[in-house]
Amino acid sequence: MNTQQISKTIKTMALCSVIVLTSCNQKKETVDTTKETEKTDNVLMAEWTGPYGGTPAFDKMNLEDLKPALEKGMEMNLKEIDDIANNPEAPTFENTIVAMERSGEELGRVFTYYGILSSNMSSPEFREIQKEMAPKLSEFQSKISQNTKLFQRIKTVYDHAQKEPLEADQQRVVQLTYEGFAMNGAELDDEKKKRYAAINKELSELYPNFSNNILADEEGYVTYLTKDQLSGLSDPLVKAYAKAATDRGQDGKYAVTNTRSSMDPFLTYSNERELRKKVWENYYSRGDNGDDKDNNANIAKILKLRKERVGLLGHDNFADWRLQNRMAKTPENAMKLMNAVWPAAIGRVKEEVADMQAVANASGDKITIEPWDYRYYAEKVRKKKYDLDSDEVKQYLQLDKLREAMFFVAGELFNYTFTPVEEGKVPVFHEDVKVWEVTDKTSGDHIGLWYLDPFARTGKRSGAWATTYRSHTTFDGKETVLASNNSNFVKPAPGEPVLVSWDDATTFFHEFGHALHFFASEVRYPTLNGGVRDYTEFQSQLLERWLSTDQVIDNYLKHYKTGEPMPKALVEKIKKAATFNQGFATTEYLASALMDMKFHLADPTDIDVDKFERETLKELNMPKELVMRHRTPHFGHVFSGEGYATAYYGYMWADVLTSDAAEAFAEAPGGFYDKEVAAKLVKYLFAPRNAMDPAEAYRKFRGRDANIEALMRDRGFPVTKS
Known part of the structure; x- marks a missing residue:
């Protein structure tokens, strides 16, 4: 993210x-x-x-x-x-x-x-x-x-x-x-301005309280394992869990921390069902434990204050106010897109659950698929349907090699070179942070610096994000870019490689796409380095597509022990399974996006947040076998600030553009490395930042507006011609 x-x-x-x-x-x-x-x-x-x-x-x-x-x-x-x-x-x-x-x-x-x-x-x-x-x-x-x-x-x-x-x-x-x-x-008049300011002041206290409650639950809930509870886990993962335990003063044990990067592989591979349930409950109950870190009351206050504030401006609800200058323009347009995809997504979940239940039954596991089983049995279905083992794929996904692959892509598309900066030449805030200089391959001109902070640690918020310390501008002389990517990979034991899942590798490319968007900026004024929320995820989502290109797979996805490139047979399995588990991925995301919008369209008077979440998901026919990607009490995108409030749908809005733009590359003579299409990509979709209306910029790149059909094809969902 x-x-x-x-x-x-x-x-x-x-x-x-x-x-x-x-x-x-x-x-x-x-x-x-x-x-x-x-x-x-x-x-x-x-x-x-x-x-x-x-x-x-x-x-x-x-x-x-x-x-x-x-x-x-x-x-x-x-x-x-x-x-x-x-x-x-x-x-x-x-x-x-x-x-x-x-x-x-x-x-x-x-x-x-x-x-x-x-x-x-x-x-x-x-x-x-x-x-x-x-x-x-x-x-x-x-x-x-004011x-x-x-x-x-x-x-x-x-x-x-x-x-x-x-x-x-x-x-x-x-x-x-x-x-x-x-x-x-x-x-506003003076009286309304006074109330507007008072609301903002109250919200400013609620937002950090919300995020700090999440952080406290992430730091406070750790599942410790003993040696006899490691069944199904790979050796690198076991070593990483051992280091996490040692770091917490628990030598001889193994710690599954309460972050996605630690939780996700455990739920995928652990044979210990009760422990999977415990890890799952810890993670999805963050901010919802009925204690002094519970966020439900915070959310109710935030929703009421947001509605009151936009009411001062004459708007019926927060969503109407927020979306007026976004690509979607109205909450109705955003809902139309989500509702077009939702039935196909939950329909696919039903198929996925049936496949998983069949595998469980055939294995003699007398269980009914629950949310803490989804990743585990999905992995078994993947092996059965596609003979594809995610753990086998991870052996070829070394973090350092993925970074080199991203540099290669940046060189091909943007003409950039990344050179390590000598340690100590540039100050960093933690020893894990490394820095590279970015230059133009042809001219040698300095573009900026790229900081990478890859590992999870106490005091670091979860997830992955990109940020800038300085942005490109030219109105007072040229300013070069200082950009940073931040992740939460589990730090390995000394001398061990960092092996990540295909999903994590995709996220790594995604966040690097944001960094390239920063570096490519050609704007004169600082304001124009901003963005339109349902557009700014497009560039980063598009960059994800280069992970699966032949040039990256053949040259950078190599076995961490032998150095051998990923076998062609394994590559083919990955490509054949490209739409596997899209029911899960799309539904968990869309449930969060729909909930975000529905919370802000509802009347927040006397709202019971937990009940509203439950009843709304029931009305949506949310499959019981999975949950929202971000349950409401820890939905930091929406309640730690206002950046993604009624804007979480933007990932899907941007993905319509992403899928359509990817087809432009796929259709080009040079494929994803076609120089002509790449030049248009940089010129119209990266360099202008917010100096140009996003819809106009996309039309200049593609020659037309994007449509939803490419998105549906991408996810393997039925396509209905518009």
Whole structure:
């Protein structure tokens, strides 16, 4: 999963106080003779120094500096806003919009460290600071978004641009800035503004509380195994579990931690059914244990506050407000897509369960398939139907080789070269983090740095995500990119390779797609590095397709012991099984996406969150043999902030584009490495970021709009011609 970066413009900087798991984009100090930079000794605010245009001083990052840095950064930023709002000159693009683009340098740097401390290096001490600062950051946001003089200047520039259009990218910046302020209450009267700000402040406290409750349950629930409970588990996995136990002071035992990367392989391979049930229950009950970390009350409050807030703006529900500037435009359009796929998905689940039950019966296992059995028996069906053993496939999926494969793909499509940066040359926040320099293969020009933080650890939130510490812009001189990919692979025992599943390898490529989207940026203004939520997953989902290309399989998927390439027979089995288990994959995702939308379309008055989840899934005919990918009490995408609220459907919306674009490559003379199609891909779908309307950008690439038929073909579902 991708957390998208927030632009450093004031319009969106404000959101950083709400979306606490995301750090703001950082833009290096620019040359501006009209601005006097206030000196500070706080390292978190200081201009970045060193090679590559300067990099974050992660080696000097100190938690004690965080609170004063945030407070001073907000103070400095508000002074800049005051200067813009009270400029006696008539509002222009330069003295209003560009001035806003240029402001917030110091606070932006602080938010880079804040994001690392929140997502990668959280601690009880940090969470206390986060709890204290969340309402202050919300108030800071409101002072900007509700600044009447500032908004009047923005509106004047916007109105003038409607009559006398600016350059295309300037016009886009003005539009996005104006709409962002208008959507966030800039036009409300004073009384409503006051209530709007109060709601945001309350939400700013609920969001980190929600995410910290999840993190606490992930850290607090560990299943320890003894040697006689390892039946079915591979040797590398056993060693990884042993290391996880040792790291927790439990030598001689084996620890299945409460994260997806640890849980998933255990549920797939363990022969111990009762232990599978225990691990499953631990994972899917995060935030739902009836204790002080229970999130159900948080969710009810969040839903009520969101509805009240958008009601102040004249909207019936949160979904109507949220989707107005997305590709889907309305919740009805999003629901139409999901409802078109849902029947085929649950229909396929019925077939998959029947196959699994048959295998269980034939094996003499006197059980009825339950959710903690799904992965286990699906693996047996895979072996029976396709003679395909996932554990055998893993022997060819070494993390280091997959990284090399991603670099190869980036070189072929984007003309990039990745070169390791000498250890110690660039500061990192943990010894596991490695850094590569990205350059243009032809010119040798420096593009940026790529940071990789691959392993799970205490204090690191679960999942996988991409982020930037600095984004490309050119309006004040060229800024190069500092991008990071973050994963939660189980760290292996010393000297052992990291072997991952095909699904994890796909996710690794997915998140790298976000990084390539950052590196490919050709925008002038920081705001344009943002994105439209139901479009920004498209680029990363598309990059997943290169994992299964012959060039990657033949050259990078090699046995971790022998070094032999993956046998052709095994490759054929993988390709034949490409749509295997799509019922499970699509249904668990769609259930979460539908639940997200239905929660925000419902009346939240006196809502019983647990009951609503149960009854809604029953109405949807949700198969009892599996659960939502993200059950509501730990649905961090939606309730740890607002980035994916009523937007989780966006993965499927983007996948319609992905499937259609993949067919463009498949049909090209050079296949997935066709130079002409790749050039169009970079030019129209990666480089513009949000400088161009996504629908227009896709039409420029494909020559037409995408349709759902390619998606249905991809998943092996029946295709009905539209």
